[in-house]
Amino acid sequence: MKDAKIELNGVKTVVFDLDGTLYNKQGLAARLTSRLWWCLPLLAAERRARKNMHYFRYASQQEFFTAFFRQMARGHWWSIGIAEKWYNHVYMPTMVRLIGRYHRPRPQIIALLDECKRMGLQMAVYSDYGCVEEKMEALGIDTQPFELLVSAPELGALKPSETCAAAVMEMLHAEPETTLFVGDRDEKDGASARAVGARFMLVGND
Ligand SMILES: [Mg+2]
Known part of the structure; x- marks a missing residue:
């Protein structure tokens, strides 16, 4: 993950994946x-x-x-x-x-969340599983600053469904050119971002 300040240039909405992104799910x-x-x-x-x-x-x-x-x-x-x-x-x-x-939140994600809050960006979590709020609470991440917590199954499919990604964008009233998806899997989160024309930041263990 590159410098958050550079990545957030021109961004108004950040859509986070949950598992493997907010925390390292190894093990x-x-x-x-x-x-x-x-x-x-x-x-x-x-x-x-x-x-x-x-x-x-x-x-x-x-x-x-x-x-x-x-x-x-x-x-x-x-x-x-x-x-x-x-x-x-x-x-x-x-x-x-x-x-x-x-499991604990990734330090670089904590930094990114802080930067998003500081910049007043709209934040959302878009997961491929349910229990989004319960998992965030288990990780000790305050859900209050998030505009939307949603899972793909709630929208009728799994990532990288184009329809689900578009529904997330619509619920957030987000524009593709000012939206950044953050995720640990290019074939799911990256593909979701590309399906709606948004930007993508890959989060990894390195
Ligand atoms: Mg993931």
């Missing part, structure tokens, strides 16, 4: 696997369903998750309802707990 997948050892087939099904869902988009969050849990249950002994209960009451809460316990 999270392994911790989830070790914590959820008793339900590894469900965990594997979640990861597979997530991959498959990249090809589809839906009209609403409800339609997205109906299809998602159907994918999770396909070919397995558990029902769609069990997949849903596990995801909402086991998987996501465990992820939030692990983030709070083992």
